[in-house]
Amino acid sequence: MTEPSVEIKQSENKEWEPKIIAFLCNWCSYAGADLAGVSRIQYPPNIRIVRVPCSGRINAYFIIKSLTDGWDGVLVSGCHPGDCHYISGNLVARRRFAILKELLEFFGIEPGRVNFMWASAAEGERFAVLVRKATEIVKKLGPNTKFEKKW
Amino acid sequence: MPNPYIPVLTKVKSMVSENEVNDIKTFELEFVNEEEYKAFDYIPGQFAEISIIGKGECPIGIASSPTEEGTIKFTIKKMGTVTSGFHNCDIGDTIGVRGPLGNGWPMEELKGKNIVVIGGGFAFSTLRSLVLYVLDDKHRKDYGDITVIYGNRNSGEVLYRDVLEEWEKRDDIDVVLTIDREEEGWARKVGFVAAVVKEVAPSSENAVAVVCGPPIMIKTAQDELEKLNWKDEQILNSLEMRMKCGIGKCGRCNIGEKFVCIDGPVFSLAELKRMPKEY
């Protein structure tokens, strides 16, 4: 994964803003994000969206790789349980997320860096609210330094 | 004593797509410093470790002949991380080169002999170098007859069409092209390389066969040559092996006690028969 294309402006007097990579499923959440945009609902500009076919496509590699690549937070969003375009992709993913979340906690890595949510194509408002929430959580945690290599 | 792992820098001068599928390209590299080009003194059959700095390094046979002055050429198939990186290159991109490495074809020993060049598929690159070297006006008189047998899966895969056409026009070289299956518009031979070797039946007298290609082709071609009374010492092969350093340190390219990168990549069949079958 390459670096975020748009650099968040960080002038001296402005406070630090986290960079969050957001994996959105094609069928619900991506459309939800679109709806939020079309409806002009404001949400923080901290997220960079990667569209994936289904939240079931999200491998733990993607999430951990994002963290090692220096992203401050990862957000994964899929369809509500039962609404998956592929019937059960998000349900299998949910188990994976549960394990990952607990393991991160076990390793002492702030589990708040990795957040999961459901948002349907009709929930522009919800999408914005949850992105706001995720951004706040990550912001509180500060920059992601645990995976930084020495140079 | 300079650090042998540091490459010299070159720039991509031109890129030519070699086949229909477009996954094999020939890259022409121009050295940034003229002195470094002068120091890059190679013979056909040698290879170099070329790298896209930031992606990695891989060993590739030098496709150009020392007689083509000014630049060096590499023919690269898109396979892994580094080679894909090459295929994404633009003109002017920086490429690191370490070399020349390996022993190369024994050009001195080949002098005065007839040369039978047997190649298959994309392994033809160092053979191109060899043939161009021999055909050069400076060297042509040193060597005997040249026969080139070059096989490919289909006509779209034939590399170096421009030079092949030139060779076919010359009368001091015999070029036999073949493809595996019949194809419309293909007027040359059809069949596997080994079958064509049998058909052409090159004489083993005062001759050396230079073989490079996929393992199965090498094996069958050798069998045919042996039937034609070729001796093991007369058959030369260029081997492939996974390599990292190219200078005999990283360890992985050993066949028995020999390292392909420094003792090879060119081995005679006689040598190969003495080595364990780990290649």
Next chain:
Amino acid sequence: MGLETEIKDIETNLREIAKGLLKEKKVDVIIGYMEGTLPMLSQPIIIDNEEDVDKLLWNNLCYVNLAKYLVPRVPRFVDPEKGNLKVGVVSKGCVGRALIHLASENKINLDEITIIGIPCNGVVNRQRIEMEIGEKEILEVSVLGNNVIVKGKDFEKEFPFDEYMNDLCKGCKIRKPPLISKYPDLCVGECEEYSSIVDEFTDIEEYDSKTPEEKWKYITDALSVCTRCYACREACPMCYCNLCFVDQNKPIWFGKTTDLPDVIVYHLIRAMHMAGRCVACGACSLVCPMGIDLNKINRKLEKIVKERFGFTSGLDPDAKPPMVDFKMEDAEEFMLEED
């Protein structure tokens, strides 16, 4: 009764059974343990005739999980003409579990193996003992009473077995291989039917109550010596992938160096892959040349899987492994919700 007499009985019993199986041609080969050449080690051995049965051994140092040799099968287990041979596997609880779990992943055909059950009372945590002995050479190890007695040139030290057992074994509830009613011929020797496993996981509560900083320190300290030799992976019966994620290079996912971030990532993702699959044999920790203790991670995984999905690995060859399964009502308290 001390441990050593119990163990001797088990060993005699094991040899009897093995002899019988070979004699009656119920199995073609048997894989078991034999005496190691160093005091703290045992060695896997494959035998195919009755005479060698006496080489078989059982003690508290038999820590290698023999299921490893069945996926993929070592060449001796495959006959060029007959195909897969019937293999008798000397199995403590966790070896049996591994075999059964591998069957649930379609990696083993249970008709081709026989589980020779052994009641295991835990294996010695050899690394811990070695580290406590420190820079002195261990020449002899024996189990006497309930103690592990370690002798060297000019010292002798006793370690209470209960304490110096491998951590995973301490809370082990499946000491004998599980009996599968569907395969009546699968198990010989001492096996047991398990209906439901009750585990309180009290042993990792203490760890769980630590602060994130303390956890991070614990993990980074423990993993800082990792040499990435992947002995843990190679000894694990569940790590049978042809190409492990750390070796993948198209694309290269994670760094291969021994820098801390890379090491952490390796162990984190490997743990991820062990969820619902780890059979708590502890081989990964016991083979580690650097003595890294991975038991806590494995215990935690067992806990997560048990609590969240009610699953214990290696008890039912027909069960669907939890990570490829789902339930509509799985807990999702960790998902972001609107306030």
Next chain:
Amino acid sequence: MTEKLLKKDDIGKLYSELEKEYKFYAPTKVQGNIAFKQISNAEEIELEYLNSKVPPKDVLFPQKEIIFEYRYEGKEVIIEERKDLDDKLLIFGVRPCDAYSFKLLEDFFASGDFQDDVFLKKRENATIIGIGCNSPRQSCFCTSVGGHPFQKESTDIFLSDLGDNYLVEAISEKGENLVKKLSWLVDIKKGDVEKSKELAKLAEDSFTTKFNFDLVTKVLDENFEHPVWQEISESCIGCSSCTFLCPTCTCFDVIDENDEYNNRGRRIRIWDTCQSCLYTLETSGHNPRPAKIQRCRNRIMHKFSYYPSNYDCLGCVGCGRCITACPVNNELRLIIDKILEIEEKSGEKVSA
């Protein structure tokens, strides 16, 4: 050859005098194991040790080593060579087998047309202070590979533990100069040198593992295809602990590591192992050593057959690390025994 005494209490003094000039590496306890690390305090030194888990090779040929660094400026690449290769190193308290391994490594990295400058420069700038083994382990077999528990080769200064003092012997010129500089070292008393010789003799006699490696090499050369290799590789799980802890293993992998946010990176080499399937896997998918049997065989052949024919010495220093590290106890002694058995059996056939 100067001989002096170093009081055990004076190690701190030695350290504080030398640490300014040298990067001071010494055996120290890390997570319960002895390892050679650059120390920051004389108290960390653990000289009463059997041997380190990871060999001191790690100091001169670390598991991860930067070959060079690079920067991208647009399309231009700027290569920066390492500048820290000229730092002076001091490796304190190295066992004779490991010290001898430095010689093997040096010979290997210097052989052929290409010299490994990264290693050799470091080696040149390193001063090795060896220490004799008073009590070798059962798994040690350095006497079988031409070594000795008190072998002084390729050390600069050699210490012998005499109880309260260390006998300090300057071996090389480098060592001689260093001992001269440490003017506070005590003069030896009568009998100290003899005592050290006695200890050496005692240590030598305590060896239980002995091999005839000349024979091993011969048998190996003749039996590449022998079925014994199947037997040897059978219980191996391919974990590569043996190669990672070996003081003479030199194989490495080369990788580019990037700091993408700053357009820079470094080409590094990391230890690799012939026990890994990936080691020889070619991009085409062809693998010359696809199975465990070939990989196991390669390790043994490399040490005991290829090394003798390429460098005229065994590629083994007899430290016994692979013996103790093997988790399935498929250890070198057993392997060598099995190999020698071939010869015995064929001998029987001939005589019968």
